[in-house]
Amino acid sequence: MKIIVVGCGKVGISIIEQLSLEKHDVTVIDFKADIVTDISNRFDVMGYVGNGASAATLAEAGASETELLIAVTDSDEINLLCCLFAKKAGIKSTIARVRDPRYSEEVSFIKEELGLSLILNPDYDAAREIARLMRFPSADKIDTFAKGRVELLKFEVLEGSLLEGKSLIEIGKIVSTEVLICAVSRGDEVIIPNGVFRLEKGDMINVIASSQAARVFCKKIGIETHQVKDCIIAGGGRTAFYLAQQLLLSGVDVKIIESDRARCESLAEQLPKATVICGDATNQEILLEEGIEQAEGFVSLTGMDEGNMFLSLYAKKCSKAKVVTKLNYFASNDIVKNFNLGSIITPKNISADLVVSYARARQNSIDYGESNVETLYKIVDNKVEALEFGISKNSPVAGVPILQLKLKPDILLGCIIRGKKMLIVNGQSVINEGDTVIVITTRKGLKDIRDILA
């Protein structure tokens, strides 16, 4: 599929990287020549130097044959203008990044009026993910599928845990809940486990469950599941604002530490219920004074990766809080994984995943006439994909017990969503027409449910 990406910032590069890995024909526009040169040396894409919000540049970049345009320059207005011109030039789908909180109330209005397919707000999306973690702090990472009905949670198997040394069949007997352990990462390896697979201490397990079942599961294996009562946010940027907004709504006490007084005042004005502290979060005394030792949640959201890392390491050391660290540049760094930073959130990757999942759905509707992949999640350091497939009429997987389907290796049918119910798959389960199926796999590039069959 032909895709134009306008703007090569952090988010832009992350999107370009993912899309070119997915073998799309990507054309990149940015007005800085050296960045374009660098990008076309690193990825198999075509680069143009110019203004993306110009009809002439878009035409030169081949807008007439392009399916999708993604505008991620650092200006919201240019992004919207870009999408507007792109529509006029005949590009069917457009995605814009709009991140200024002043527009956030009107996102759906803008989307509708300008005919956008998707609006990216990396800060907001990151905040939503952090808020989810604060509501369920024992998980290391939480994704949702099927419009929030299914959760995918990541846990670490701690020493002395009930899970340690047990095979999946034994665990099934102990917890007797509708949950499925779908992927296990052990060291650098990622395993799609079968029933006799034994868990070890230090494994990171990914569990599929409905939100109720997830809580039951945690109780049975002896993990606390209540929502945090309070949360300290270090850094008062846009993500902090969105996060505070969402946490306050679910009744969490929020304390924001920000060093810029003007920013503090504006936060205090917009978030009357939150406590806004004007001070340097890297100062340990201030953190102690504000009660970091008793805090149940701690999020480091300053603009500097290094600062965030140290803040989180400190929070981990002096408190029992659920710690979340925002990392932008060092997210894929192998060294960072060895640090005890709690959950790591990378806004640019969250945006890139959204775009890739949209691009896949578009590609599918081109290839097969109707969309087949509904959402795509990359889990476990992008090594595993969880895909949601709609089951259409005459699908070869429908109406046959799962045991009788010949699946390719490294593919696991996670669960079936039928109406509002979620069913964990076992050998006797039968997929019906109209169901939605979640497939977990280490194979890349599945496009249709037929691709899972050997």
Added chain:
Amino acid sequence: MNIAFIIYIIGWVIVVESVAMLFPALTGLIYMESTGLYYLGVAAFFAIIGLLIIRKRPEKQQIFAREGFAVVGLSWIFLSIIGALPLFISGEIPSFTDALFETVSGFTTTGSSILTDVEKMSHPGLLWRSLSHWIGGMGVFVFILSIMPLAGGSNIHLMRAESPGPQVGKLVPKLKDTAKILYTIYATMTFIMFVLLLIAKMPVFDAIITSVGTAGTGGFGIKSDSIGSYSDQIKWIVTVFMALFGINFNFYFFIIAGNLKEAFRIEEVRWYITAILISIVIIAFNIRGIFGSLYECFREAAFQVSSLVTSTGFATTDFNMWPPLSKIILVSLMFMGACAGSTGGGIKVVRYVILFKAIKNEVASYIQPRSVKTVTMDGKPLDKDIIRGVLVFIGAYASVFSVSLLILAANGFDIVTNFTAVVACLSNIGPGLEVVGPAGNFAGFSDLSKFVLIFDMLAGRLEIFPMLILLSPRMWKKFK
């Protein structure tokens, strides 16, 4: 350095070359000539070696500019050595240096020969020489990139190191698709020329040799007088196609895409055509005493100009006998060469255009020191780095030229011979003047001189730097 990946790519080069060698083997079968067997043997041997190398893809496929240059330089050396083996083993060219010279001359699309009597060569040998033009013309890597399963964007470094021109870009977002488009245009044009030659009643074998030799802008012929003894019709077909293969392939891509405006906006192509036309007219009037009619003058002038500006090197007459003005124009055209992004050699028209624009700007800045001007090309401002690159390239070209000339001078030939022999090799033309003129050959040079010329041919084809880089000790240090 990613040595594993370099070896892997060289493996591919060897496999592609082995497959190409099957064609002369087949020719041997058709003409029942035993020399074909040597090609079959060499092909089989290296196919096995190559396949063993490419059996497993290296895990790390990340390459940088340095690997790009190294792998291209090394591969061309391997390509030439392996290509020389059948000529040497079969005994058709008894000296290995000569066989290597002939093969390098083939792959670099030079067309300079050490053969004193080309008509004695066997059919497989003739085909192999000319086929090497076709492979070397568009480039081995462009071909490999179009078929090899490669991931990642860094492979653009491979294409950049092999393709001529100051700015090597892609036509479409994917490198693989770009490479496929280039080869499709190349193969289609070659085929059209082949069919036209057949229609003009050229024998099949001659038509194959002539069309692949023209496509790669190589210039190996199968007759002592090159194209001289063929009909007028054939001469014109060759004239036009030589000029066409010297045009930047982006031009054809834009035309196929229906974007005529964009195609004719390429300044280089306009200058290239202008230079050809002006040269033809001047030479045609300058040589009117030699030929009977003005038509003949134009025919000969057009053929020779087209042949030398594109660095093909076919000849229909011994232009060594022409008046000095014509010879000077021809030698100037040899330096300039064809368009970037074509199969032709030389410094390239685009570099000349940029050079003259830079000079114009420099002059303007002397007159009005405070004036600010940018150099534009095809309606877009040119990056300072590209202008700098062009100037350095021309400087490097001149340096390699002078050093080579110095070494060649030891042979005792006259100045014109030495001078044009170096241009002919460095610009990948083929024939020069005097001893190495269209009626002569390179057999008289010493082995040392031949190696210098071999280096020049490779340096000319790969645009100097990939070869210079191989000579730099810095390149091979582990950490520098």
